[in-house]
């Protein structure tokens with residue numbers, strides 16, 4: 001049996017290991033100079049004035065909603081085709097997530113459905129750049145601006161990605177990135193919020209560390225003072241220097257990682273484009289895709305078996321896959337709630353039955369990619385109608 005190809009493996013080199021060890025040896029483990037450096041390098045990388053490091057994208061999304069003023073009774077529009085975090089943060093603010101359907105090709109938020117979902121209570125929209133493909137931001141920003149609605153981008157998948165030549169991270173009001181272990185770069189757990197608004201950045205930074213006026217560097221170094229003030233009832237969302245020490249070399253490799261992901265996506269596209277049972281990912285014009293995920297859609301009419309069986313067969317052949325996502329409205333918490341009737345999401349319902357995410361990451365070799373192609377193709381050929 002050939003070795004298992006996992007759905008994901010992080011690419012951690014000697015630079016990362018040395019950087020983390022150096023930080024551990026330095027004696028300064030929590031948020032400090034490394035995190036400041038990581039924030040500065042990240043802001044420069046994306047091309048935005050402010051980047052606030054936190055311990056997850058979920059934390060970044062929560063702080064973003066809070067600083068733009070989302071509060072009890074407000075509504076926030078969220079695509080149903082996303083991960084738990086995008087909607088749960090709306091609950092943190094005691095607001096209501098209003099779920100909307102996705103587009104059948106990109107699986108990004110359906111803009112007509114988004115427009116229909118707007119009410120006088122809508123305070124914010126959280127577009128998710130699904131798989132690393134930027135949403136149609138010009139339309140979303142136009143809709144939002146004309147109604148004074150804030151746009152908080154969930155860019156957990158979209159580093160680095162571009163929309164009309166501009167980096168994701170410079171488009172909406174606040175953009176939130178993830179450095180979770182499976183993402184395009186990682187700090188194990190971690191996240192970043194970028195914005196052009198200095199006040200929001202400062203507010204998020206303060207909220208990320210108990211809402212206090214001084215961080216640890218300013219309290220515990222020889223130059224610092226013991227005195228601090230609580231300005232807001234904050235949270236414990238700060239990123240450690242150990243995590244930032246991992247993030248800095250990862251960030252410096254981010255474009256190289258993206259080049260490999262792109263190359264593998266093009267190989268999959270080439271291999272599957274003439275397989276009628278497979279719909280390859282649709283890519284809009286004028287964007288650069290981060291290819292965090294490579295999601296195929298199966299044409300189930302042409303197959304004798306369903307998506308779940310194909311995933312099982314792939315596993316038996318040593319290929320790890322995943323499904324992004326089980327739409328939120330299908331999870332018990334949301335489906336037991338009359339606010340999210342099944343019939344409101346025909347596209348996501350249909351897409352969910354046929355999507356499979358194939359492995360795509362820089363640690364894969366060319367031979368791994370070829371094996372995935374061969375195994376997928378063989379399974380499809382064997383089970384076609």
Ligand SMILES: Cc1ncc(COP(=O)(O)O)c(C=O)c1O
Pocket residue numbers: 055056057058059082083085086128154156157177178179180190191
């Ligand atoms: C679309 C999306 N948003 C948010 C998150 C949350 O990221 P984190 O684990 O960094 O909080 C994820 C994580 O998988 C995600 O896929």
